[in-house]
Amino acid sequence: MSEAVSSLHETTEAAARRHLDRVKGLVDPVLDRVLPLADEAPAELHGAMRHLVLPGGKRLRPALAVAACEAFGGAAEAALPAAAAVELVHSYSLVHDDLPCMDDDDERRGLPTVHVAFGEANALLAGDALQALAFEVLAGARAAPAVVQGAVADLARAAGSRNLVGGQVLDLAFSSGGADEAARVEGVHLRKSAALIAASCTLGAGFAGAGARALEDLQAFGLELGIAFQIADDLLDAEEGDEPCSSVRVLGCEGARHRAESLLEGALSRIAELGEGADTLRKLARFAVRRDR
Numbered sequence: 001m002s003e004a005v006s007s008l009h010e011t012t013e014a015a016a017r018r019h020l021d022r023v024k025g026l027v028d029p030v031l032d033r034v035l036p037l038a039d040e041a042p043a044e045l046h047g048a049m050r051h052l053v054l055p056g057g058k059r060l061r062p063a064l065a066v067a068a069c070e071a072f073g074g075a076a077e078a079a080l081p082a083a084a085a086v087e088l089v090h091s092y093s094l095v096h097d098d099l100p101c102m103d104d105d106d107e108r109r110g111l112p113t114v115h116v117a118f119g120e121a122n123a124l125l126a127g128d129a130l131q132a133l134a135f136e137v138l139a140g141a142r143a144a145p146a147v148v149q150g151a152v153a154d155l156a157r158a159a160g161s162r163n164l165v166g167g168q169v170l171d172l173a174f175s176s177g178g179a180d181e182a183a184r185v186e187g188v189h190l191r192k193s194a195a196l197i198a199a200s201c202t203l204g205a206g207f208a209g210a211g212a213r214a215l216e217d218l219q220a221f222g223l224e225l226g227i228a229f230q231i232a233d234d235l236l237d238a239e240e241g242d243e244p245c246s247s248v249r250v251l252g253c254e255g256a257r258h259r260a261e262s263l264l265e266g267a268l269s270r271i272a273e274l275g276e277g278a279d280t281l282r283k284l285a286r287f288a289v290r291r292d293r
Contacts, residue, residue, distance in 0.1 A: 016287030019280050023063040026076060027083045028054065034084065034137050048118040048126035049133075053091045057109055060229075061086040061197060063284055065204030068218060071271075071278040074208025081141035082151060082203035088134035089159050090196060095127040097168065131159065143207055151203045158199035167192025174245040182250045186227055189247070193233075194226025201281075217270045221285075224267035228289045231260040236293065264289045 031053055036046040062083030069079035098105040098113040100120060105113050115123035138155060141148050158164060170188045178184070201222040202215050210218070234248045235256055243249070247256040267285055271278050 012283045012286045013291070015280070015283045019067065019284060020058055020060070020063050023066050023076070023083065024056075024059045026066070027059060027062045027080060027087065028056070030080050030084045030137075031056075031087065034133060044118055044122050045125055045129065048095075048114050048122045049129055051111070051114050051117055051126075052095055052108060053088065053130070056087070056091070059083075059087060060284070060288060061090055061200040064197065064200040064222070064281070067278075067281040067284055068201040068204035068210075069208040071274055071281050072205050072208035072210045072214070073277065074204075078143070078207045079204040081138055081143075082200070082207055085134040085138040085151075085155060086196060086200045086203065088130050088137065089155065089164070092127040092130035092134070093159075093164055093168070093196075095123055095130065099123060102168070102172065134159075138203075141207070147206055147209075151206055154199050154202055154206070158195040163191045163195035167195070171245050176244055176249070182247070185245055185247055185250055188245050189227045189230040190223060193230040194223045197226035197229060198222025221267045221270035224263045224270070225285050225288065228260040228263035228267065231256050231263070232289050232291065235260075236291075260289050 035050050035053060038047040038050050040046050065083040065086055066076045066079045069082075070076060094108060095114045097103050098108055099115055106116055107113060111117070113123070114126055118126070134155065135152060138152055139148060141151070143151075160166070167188050167190070170184075171192055174184070174188060198219050199222070201218040205215060205218050231247045234243075234246045235253060237243070237246075238248045238253060247259060251259060264285060268282060271281060274281075
């Protein structure tokens with residue numbers, strides 16, 4: 001990496017992390033407020049719901065929602081229902097992914113997974129409750145009814161059988177081999193990761209009043225970014241052993257990096273006409289694909 005490119009990367013990463021920190025400071029109080037208190041009955045369920053959400057991870061999806069809203073002249077506060085809703089759906093999917101009947105993981109974000117800490121049944125039910133809460137938060141947003149209705153429908157599509165849930169099914173059933181293997185890997189990434197990332201962008205922009213054409217472009221941006229983001233995860237996880245459904249296993253490290261960069265370039269071209277208002281969105285996209293952790 002040349003000195004100039006390295007400097008640009010550092011600037012992009014610093015700006016992206018500042019935005020992530022800012023959004024975390026905005027959305028975490030919302031999440032804390034909408035989640036039931038840990039001692040509210042049934043306490044085991046509510047403690048399980050809060051366990052993974054707070055303090056949480058990077059908040060990339062909320063950050064994309066806020067950046068997309070601001071790209072169209074909206075205030076960050078207008079995007080907070082969308083930001084909280086996508087994080088709740090993301091958290092529910094992680095709780096379920098970690099279950100013994102799925103990936104059977106013992107640790108998440110440096111903590112025991114929810115089923116380890118609270119039991120398998122409570123983890124299953126906590127995931128169900130987090131998903132329901134996401135739609136309660138989104139439906140209660142103070143915006144035009146048509147905007148709220150569209151947001152609810154978009155998030156439901158992203159979370160449903162054709163996308164997030166279906167992606168998990170395909171991931172669990174994935175078998176290696178075949179001429180179409182790379183395409184099948186990306187098909188899982190498209191559903192399991194990219195659909196919710198795309199919804200984060202369209203929901204945020206929708207609360208700023210973005211038009212239909214702009215939302216279509218953001219949907220395409222988010223899908224390409226989401227696949228590239230998952231490839232970046234594959235690269236970060238490569239040292240821990242390749243998963244069957246991994247771009248690194250199929251393409252090799254260099255091939256996977258090239259594919260991620262190609263997808264990132266395509267994603268950025270979708271928002272090229274948005275001007276300076278979308279600079280934070282662009283920086284987040286670059287950070288999401290080029291991060292080292």
